Amino acid sequence: MDLKNVTMKDIAKYTGVSTATVSRVLNDNYPVNIETKKKVLKAIEELNYEPNLVAKNLRSRKSNLVAIIVADIKNPYYVSIAKEIDDFLFEEGYNLITCSTDESLEKEATIIRLLLSKHIDGIVIAPSDSGKSNLTGLIEQQVPIVLVDRKTNDLSIPFVGTSNFKEAYNLTEYLINKGHEKIAVLTGKLNTSTGKERLEGFKMAMANYGLVVDETWIFNGDFDEKQAYEELSRFLKSNKDLPTALVSCNNLMTKGTILALNEENINIPEDISIVSFGAMENQELFTTRITCIEQDTRFMGRKVAELLLAQLKNKQKLKSIIVESTFIEGNSVKEWN
Amino acid sequence: MDLKNVTMKDIAKYTGVSTATVSRVLNDNYPVNIETKKKVLKAIEELNYEPNLVAKNLRSRKSNLVAIIVADIKNPYYVSIAKEIDDFLFEEGYNLITCSTDESLEKEATIIRLLLSKHIDGIVIAPSDSGKSNLTGLIEQQVPIVLVDRKTNDLSIPFVGTSNFKEAYNLTEYLINKGHEKIAVLTGKLNTSTGKERLEGFKMAMANYGLVVDETWIFNGDFDEKQAYEELSRFLKSNKDLPTALVSCNNLMTKGTILALNEENINIPEDISIVSFGAMENQELFTTRITCIEQDTRFMGRKVAELLLAQLKNKQKLKSIIVESTFIEGNSVKEWN
DNA sequence: TATGAAATAGAAAACGATTACTATATACAA
DNA sequence: TTGTATATAGTAATCGTTTTCTATTTCATA
Missing domain, CATH: 1.10.260.40 (lambda repressor-like DNA-binding domains)
Structure with a gap:
């Protein structure tokens, strides 16, 4: 017309x-x-x-925009959560903006400032740092927030996530029960709640079974595939004395681990056993199916959307939710005697 | 404060x-x-x-919002393209909204109407149907559009994609060169340019080598994993005479294919050879690495962003771009004599 | 010294909706 | 008949910017 x-x-x-x-x-x-x-x-x-929704939004001081801020929106784990949130909120007239911080606190701050300018109605975030928080601006402006996957020290913000300590403990215990004693760990970023809690779960399991944690077998992978790959490659090239098993603290690092081991012709599980916190895409088709903790991302996404909507519509904060994970047994762990 | x-x-x-x-x-x-x-x-x-960007946008009649509309934003293929576009446009002050149509023309129309209301500044879309177009409203309102992956019949809209015909031809020819003659094809949605052109590439290769295409070996998978799985399962359960090879027209359907074959204990490549148009996530770790055409999604995303920015900033339509793909040889094809 | 251009800045009208006021007409109860 | 509640609808203010006018001052040039 x-x-x-x-x-x-x-x-x-x-x-x-x-x-x-x-x-x-x-x-x-x-x-x-x-x-x-x-x-x-x-x-x-x-x-x-x-x-004209722009005019409407100006008058009503809302934007019908919600954002999800994570380290890397390409990670299938976050993709799946985001999609679920999107589907749910779309029905309610909201659009979802996805943002990646690449684990940078500054980029996170920039993103949040921009979103505030856009009068974002709500934020879902897995913060880059559990301590130094970029959330104060949002809290001042009373923007509804839901934490996903990672917590901050501020416990008043609704949170949807995993029982990191428990699941990491269980993963480690599984290795111990298979007879492993020389166990390494590939940690995530230790300034995040997930990174910290998973390492603590690992350490607690080791301690409870009276096993010593060799400090040189604590690898720092920063939740990043490349970093994990390099950290591990460096270790493998200069050490002949290997641990018999390794706990990887997220899916991306597990990939890096496998690639590093493949390159050095170290076989899983013959030479080293691997367990992973978090599943990998298409892992059921792998030669070596990694034993892992799989998180129910769709359920998590739905719960996040619910917690956010409760705040958006009724100004009501619901209680945080810890979602149960599934233990998936692959063929990446060898019985050790 | x-x-x-x-x-x-x-x-x-x-x-x-x-x-x-x-x-x-x-x-x-x-x-x-x-x-x-x-x-x-x-x-x-x-x-x-x-x-207050909302007020600014009202006055300036823009929103600094760009959307990407695809069938399923969970498909790693689109995820990767979207991420690249996002990174690029974020620098220019735009935010990207991701939308999934689930291949529904009506949902696509609803999404576009909503986005128009939001005064979306630009749209990247892989249309659900190459013929019946939901784009007229956008064109009337002079919203910059870039087609990605899939074309419409309207050739005046800038497009970034793959040479579907050629690559499908090559994939099929590869099988033929390996001695295969009884070749099946798992097609995508035939009302999309990619679905149609890939099938045509397949048929042309068959024809050029004087091979007959058995009509019962043309499976319709609609670009969907589940649909492909079911279509194939049905066939396998009721037929003992199998083709020696199959061309799958996208990554999702390839997954469905593998699952269906696994379930029937049909081995790749011993019992049947498989090639895939499009790579699968983590495929390098598979027991059977599927021989495939891999598209350079990051490059595609960057080009899409460029074509969009040219329109956004200079009101200038750049020429469409066909991005070269890479042939990746796995171990999913058996030499046949 | 006159003059036109440039620098500087405020008032007010947009942008397109919502909503607080205000006003009238109608219906119904007392 | 009077009073009051309700239905109905317009006027104008408002959301927070940008921009068009309009007006003054300053300054270089003829």
Whole structure:
């Protein structure tokens, strides 16, 4: 039809009513004569009117925009969570913006500042650092927040995540029960709750079974595939005395680990056993299926959306949720005697 | 600081100038006395002013929002493209909204209508149907569009994609060169350009080598893992006469294929050879590494962003781009004599 | 010294919706 | 008949910017 956008003013002029009346017909929040209403609706149909949400948002001080901020939105783990949130919120008229921080606190701050300017209605975030928080601005502006995967020290913010300590403990215990004693760990970023808690779970399991943790077998992988690969490669090239098993603290690092081991012709599980916190994409088709903890990302996403919607609609904070994970046994662990 | 947002009016009052002047300082598009400028900037700093982008957008009729609409944003292929676009556009002050249509034309229409209401600045789309187009509204409103992966019949819209015909031809020829004659094909959605062209490439290769295409060996997988799995399972359960090779027309369907074959204890490549249009996540770690065409998604994403930015900034349509793919040889094809 | 251009800045009108006021007409109860 | 509640609808303010006018001052040039 028209190149120019049809506005309420056009509808008002066309039907001979005021824009107020048009607005009332549209929002159905005020009595309007049935005949008038019909006339207006007909005009809306005929002129093909579509509301300008930007104007609406300015007036109502909302944006119908929600953002999810994670380290790397390409990680299938976050992709799946984000998709679920998106599906859920789309029904409620929200759009989801996905943002990656690449684990940089500064980039996180920049993103949040931009989102605040856009009058973002809500934020889902896995913070880059559990301590130094970029969330104060959001909290001041009373923007609803839901923490996903990673917590901050501020416990008043609703959170959806995994029992990192427990699951890491279990993974380690599984290795111990298979007879392993010389166990290494590939840690995530230790300034995140997940990184810290998983390492603690590992250490606690070792301690409870009276096993010593060799400090040189604590590898720092920063939750990153490349970093994990390099850290491990360096170790393998300069050490002949290997641990018999390794706990990797996330899916990306597990990939890096496998690649590093493959390159050095070290076989899983013959030469070294591997367990992973977090599943890998298509892992059921791998030559070596890694024994792992798999998180129910779709359920997590749904819960995140619920916690966010509760705040968005009823200004009501629901309680945090710890989602149960599944233990998946592959063929990456050898019985050791 | 304040709970309420600081606006230009506050800055104006604080410094004793008009909002017009504040705006001019901020946008640096009009001469302002150096002292006044300093004063204003100081006030902005002190009061911690952040512009309200919603208001700005209303006035300027833009949103700094760009959307990518694909069938399924969980598909790593699209994830990777989207991430690249996002990175690129973020630098320019745009945010990316990701939308999945689940291959539904109606959902696509709904999404586009919503995005138009939000005054979306640009759209990247892999249309659900190459014929019946939901793009007319966007074109009328002169919203910049870039087609990615899939084309429409309207050739005036910039496009970034793969040479589907050629690559499908090559994949098929590869099988033929390995001695295969009884070759099946698992097609994508035939109302998309990619679905159609890949099938045509397959057929042309068969024809050029004088091979007959058995109609019952053309499986319709709709680009969907589950659909492909079911289609193939049904066939396998009721047929003992198998083709010696199969061409799968996308990564998701290849996964479905492998699962169906695994379930029936049909081995790749011993019992049947497989080639795939599109790579699978972590495929280098598979027991059977599928021989495939891998698309350079990062390069594609970058090109898409460039084509979009050219329209966004200079109102200039650049030429469509066909991105070269890589042939990756796995161990999923058996030599046949 | 006159004059036109450039520098400088405020008032007010947009952008397109919502909503607080205000006003009238109608219906119903007392 | 009067009073009051409700239905109905327009006017104008508002959300927070940008930008068009309009107006003054300053300055270089003829």
